Amino acid sequence: MIPLDGQQAAARQWFENLRDRICSTFESIEREAGSEASFSFTPWNRDNDPEAAGGGGVQGLMKGRVFEKVGVNVSTVGGVFSGDFAKTIHGAGEIPDFFATGISLVAHMANPHVPAVHMNTRFLVTQKRWFGGGADLNPPIPYAEDTADFHARLKQACDPHGADYYERFKSWADDYFWIPHRGVHRGVGGIFYDHLEGDFDADFAFTRAVGEAFLDIFPAIVRRRMNLPFTDAERATQLEWRGRYAEFNLVYDRGTLFGLKTGGNIDAILMSLPPLAAWS
Numbered sequence: 001m002i003p004l005d006g007q008q009a010a011a012r013q014w015f016e017n018l019r020d021r022i023c024s025t026f027e028s029i030e031r032e033a034g035s036e037a038s039f040s041f042t043p044w045n046r047d048n049d050p051e052a053a054g055g056g057g058v059q060g061l062m063k064g065r066v067f068e069k070v071g072v073n074v075s076t077v078g079g080v081f082s083g084d085f086a087k088t089i090h091g092a093g094e095i096p097d098f099f100a101t102g103i104s105l106v107a108h109m110a111n112p113h114v115p116a117v118h119m120n121t122r123f124l125v126t127q128k129r130w131f132g133g134g135a136d137l138n139p140p141i142p143y144a145e146d147t148a149d150f151h152a153r154l155k156q157a158c159d160p161h162g163a164d165y166y167e168r169f170k171s172w173a174d175d176y177f178w179i180p181h182r183g184v185h186r187g188v189g190g191i192f193y194d195h196l197e198g199d200f201d202a203d204f205a206f207t208r209a210v211g212e213a214f215l216d217i218f219p220a221i222v223r224r225r226m227n228l229p230f231t232d233a234e235r236a237t238q239l240e241w242r243g244r245y246a247e248f249n250l251v252y253d254r255g256t257l258f259g260l261k262t263g264g265n266i267d268a269i270l271m272s273l274p275p276l277a278a279w280s
Contacts, residue, residue: 037064071271091128
């Protein structure tokens with residue numbers, strides 16, 4: 001394992017703790033649905049990468065009655081960015097050494113009335129130190145109540161940390177989660193932030209607030225919708241929407257590219273892809 005300073009260790013511990021609580025909550029939802037599904041955890045490491053300082057992570061995966069496929073991954077890695085890719089990373093243009101720790105989650109739901117969701121928060125160290133991440137809701141069949149509650153909870157997380165945080169990070173999410181070749185957004189939005197730096201304690205507190213907000217609101221939305229009946233036509237709508245989701249993650253998503261460029265575990269990187277999708 002790569003050596004960690006105090007800030008790096010604190011961030012890593014938080015991400016792993018959040019992973020544990022999210023997985024426990026999702027498994028509880030499966031029990032409520034009469035399912036015995038549970039997460040399987042697969043460790044991986046980068047020790048065989050000659051350009052890597054090392055590190056690795058754990059892929060968590062569950063397939064159940066409510067969660068058709070959900071991945072909750074944590075990783076802590078270090079190394080050297082290669083070639084021109086270093087110039088695209090904040091603070092790595094001159095010296096390409098890096099450290100990164102974070103949590104990444106994508107849930108694809110069995111019932112099309114339950115929204116899919118993405119959440120990721122991370123701490124990166126180059127010649128600068130910053131937090132980034134966010135969460136966004138991706139319903140095949142949108143409900144105004146779910147969208148309003150999701151955004152309200154994220155705003156509640158943002159407001160104590162910056163008067164402009166919610167509007168700024170909501171707008172950033174709207175711009176980022178856009179599929180140009182389709183001319184549509186990936187979902188109903190959320191927040192997205194990056195390069196949050198300058199005050200580790202304050203920025204870390206905000207990142208923790210985002211994680212707590214997600215753990216609070218998303219399970220509530222799942223429980224609200226998971227027992228609704230659905231039709232074959234609604235399932236077809238879900239599968240076609242998942243195709244759009246896959247297109248974004250494979251063509252535009254920066255996290256996918258970061259994982260591939262830094263020698264991450266392929267299965268963990270591509271856990272965001274749905275188990276089934278359709279294109280008309």
